[in-house]
Amino acid sequence: MIPKRSMLLADTALLGVALFWGVGYVAVKAALDSFTPLWLIAFRFIPSFLFLSVIFRRRMAALTLSAARSGLLAGCILAMSFLASTTGLVFTTAGKQAFITTAYVVLVPLLLWVETRRFPGFGAFFTAFICFAGMSLLTLQVDFSIGLGDGLSLLSALFLALHMLVVERSVRDHDPVPLAVIQIGVVGLAALCLAPFLERFPLQTTPAAWAALAYNIFLGTVFALVTQNVAQRHTTSTHTALILSLEGVFGAVAGAIVLGEIFTGKMIVGCVLIFVSILITELLPLKPVSGVVTGGNLHGGVPVETEVLAEMEAE
Numbered sequence: 001m002i003p004k005r006s007m008l009l010a011d012t013a014l015l016g017v018a019l020f021w022g023v024g025y026v027a028v029k030a031a032l033d034s035f036t037p038l039w040l041i042a043f044r045f046i047p048s049f050l051f052l053s054v055i056f057r058r059r060m061a062a063l064t065l066s067a068a069r070s071g072l073l074a075g076c077i078l079a080m081s082f083l084a085s086t087t088g089l090v091f092t093t094a095g096k097q098a099f100i101t102t103a104y105v106v107l108v109p110l111l112l113w114v115e116t117r118r119f120p121g122f123g124a125f126f127t128a129f130i131c132f133a134g135m136s137l138l139t140l141q142v143d144f145s146i147g148l149g150d151g152l153s154l155l156s157a158l159f160l161a162l163h164m165l166v167v168e169r170s171v172r173d174h175d176p177v178p179l180a181v182i183q184i185g186v187v188g189l190a191a192l193c194l195a196p197f198l199e200r201f202p203l204q205t206t207p208a209a210w211a212a213l214a215y216n217i218f219l220g221t222v223f224a225l226v227t228q229n230v231a232q233r234h235t236t237s238t239h240t241a242l243i244l245s246l247e248g249v250f251g252a253v254a255g256a257i258v259l260g261e262i263f264t265g266k267m268i269v270g271c272v273l274i275f276v277s278i279l280i281t282e283l284l285p286l287k288p289v290s291g292v293v294t295g296g297n298l299h300g301g302v303p304v305e306t307e308v309l310a311e312m313e314a315e
Contacts, residue, residue, distance in 0.1 A: 006234040006235075007234055007235045009234065010230075010231035010232070010233075010234035010235040011231075011235055011243055013227050013230070013231045014227070014228065014231050014235070014240060014243040014244060015243055015246065016223075016227065017223075017224045017227050017228050017231075017244060017247075018243055018244045018245070018246040018247040018250060019246075019247075019250050020219045020220055020223060020224050021220060021224055021244070021247040021250075021251075022098055022246070022247035022248065022249065022250025022251040022252075022253075022254060023215075023250060023251070023254045024215070024216055024219070024220035024224075024247075024251075025089070025094040025095070025097055025098045025247075025251040025254070025255065026094045026251065026254040026255055026258045026259055027212040027213075027215045027216050027220065028040070028086060028089055028094070028212070028216060028220075029089050029093075029094040029255075029259060030208060030209065030212040030258075030259075031209045031212040031213050031216065032086075032089060032090060033206065033208075033209055034202055034204065034205040034206050034209035035202045035205065035209060035213070036195070036199040036200065036202060037083070037086040037087040037089075037090060037199070038083075038086075038191045038194050038195035038198060038199050039191070039195045039199055039201065039202055040086060040213070041082055041083065041086055041187065041188065041190075041191035041195075042188055042191040042192040042195055043213055044188070044213060044216045044217055044220075044221055045082075045184050045185070045187045045188030045191065045221060046185075046188040046189075046192060047217055048184050048188070048217050048218075048221040048222050049181060049184045049185040049188050051217075051222060052177075052180070052181045052184065052222060052226065053181060053185075056177050056178065056181060059175055059177050059178050060178050060181060062175070062178075063175075063178045063182075064174070066173075066174070067170075067173075067174035067175065067178060067179060068182060070166070070169075070170035070174060070179060071170070071174075071178065071179045071180075071181075071182030071183055071186075072182060072186060073166055073170075074163055074166045074167055074170060074179065074182075074183050075182055075183035075184075075185065075186025075187060076186060076190075077159050077162050077163045077166060078159070078163050078183050078186070078187055079186055079187040079190040079191070080159045081156045081159035081160050081163060082156075082187055082191075083190070083191070084152045084153070084155040084156040084159065085097065085101065085152065085153060085156035087152055088148070088149040088150070088151075088152030088153045088155075088156065089149065090149065091147060091148045091149030091150075091152070092147060092149025092150055092153060093255060093259075093261045094251055094254070094255040094259060094261065095251055095252035095253075095254075095255030095256060095259075095261045095263065096149075096150070096153075096252075096255075096261075096263075096267070097149065097150075097153040097251070098247055098248045098249075098250070098251020098252055098255070099248040099251070099252055099270075099271050099274055100150060100153040100154060100157065100248075101153055101156055101157045101160065101247070101248065102157070102245040102247065102248035102274060103131055103154060103157040103158075103274070104157045104158070104160040104161035104164065104241055104244075104245070105131075105241040105242055105244075105245040105277075106127055106128045106131045106277055107157060107158060107161035107241075108161045108164055108165065108241040110128065111161055111162065111165055112165065115165065123280070126280070127277040127280045128277070130273055130274075130276055130277040130280065131273070131274055131277035133270075133273050134269075134270045134271065134272070134273030134274035134275075134276075134277065136270070137266050137267065137269050137270030137273065161241065164232070164240050164241055167179070167228070167229055167232050168232050168236065168240070171229055171230075171232050171233040172233070176226075176229035176230045176232070176233055177226060177229065177230065179229050180225045180226045180228070180229035180230075181226075183225065183229075184221060184222075184225055228240070228244075248271075248274070248275075249275070252271065
């Protein structure tokens, strides 16, 4: 059982991550005025990787092969999430994507069911239905189609949920800081390999775009991802998903204040339903489950011991 004080500190740190990520949607949207999606990801993550590699060079030197594999797996999943979300922001608003992406708070317990083969209870499906209804109001257009940006945002949420589960298991046995550095490097390298073939190199950039990029490097990446990996050693993936889902609130507020984004009445109702689903998920009791998962799990078929830690009233 994770000590209450450690979990409280970890959850507080994750709240800071949610804040920086929420405002980060606005920063990315602003940077996309000058940078194309893949080049923006490359310029964001490659410097972050180099900076952290120097700062934590001793811990990186102690990295084991097993830890490197875990970091590569988490990094590949994270790369797919950022590729989807950054490209999606070209076609949707920052506040809208911030709320859509919070779908991972419902996806995490459902993915745990797939991994552990333990039924999470009908409450999980009830909250999933409410969340789905909210996302429908938020994303469906007049002709009941989903915009490209909204679809990519939903895809990003799925990858983020998978990423949280992989990270939670990885940090139990490995130093979380090198794990985070590897993940950042994988995301940057993936974008750098794809960008020259799919996008033109950005030649005309504005000071505002560089300022937005700097924000995403130091606060949205260096601080946020390292803090997430460290904090997840002292809390659960469910707690992580719930707290980080507040980035949707921060993102919507920042989008309205900074970018002047406007939400319709239907979209506001959708946001409310998504937020209600998050609160219900937070209040649902979790039972301690211990088991061994073999084959088809997030660690490539290697048996791993899985725990779903309870949020006990005694904590």
